[in-house]
Amino acid sequence: MHLCALGEQQGVTVLASPSRGSWWMDGLREIAPLLGLGIQFAVLVLVGVGGGWWVDRHYHVSPWGILIGGIIGIAVGFYHFIRTVLTYTNNRKDRRKDAS
Numbered sequence: 001m002h003l004c005a006l007g008e009q010q011g012v013t014v015l016a017s018p019s020r021g022s023w024w025m026d027g028l029r030e031i032a033p034l035l036g037l038g039i040q041f042a043v044l045v046l047v048g049v050g051g052g053w054w055v056d057r058h059y060h061v062s063p064w065g066i067l068i069g070g071i072i073g074i075a076v077g078f079y080h081f082i083r084t085v086l087t088y089t090n091n092r093k094d095r096r097k098d099a100s
Contacts, residue, residue, distance in 0.1 A: 030092070033084060033087075033088050034084070034085070034088060037081055037084060037085075040077070040080060040081075041077040041078075041080070041081055042077075044073050044076050044077035044080060045070065045073040045074055045077050046073070047073055048069040048070055048071070048072045048073020048074070048076065049066055049069050049070045049073055050069070051065075051069045051072075051073075052064075052065035052066040052067065052068055052069020052070060052072075053065065053066050053069070055068075055069065
């Protein structure tokens, strides 16, 4: 197996196989938009719950603020998740059509 240097940074040489590196990087580049969806979903839910907690504390409507904030956070999280996945799949279909 032949290895080639991709770059040197502070005396460290990064090596990759020409046959394996290209498909690996292409795969990562293709799925990159999907890699952070779980964290983004969790952050959106936490923002909704945090906003609901703030409403509960300032307007004394406990537990309705947290419940409604959590539901809104989950709804926005699912919306963002579905929109991102649909955009990814549509772009992938378009690239396959262009390639054939």
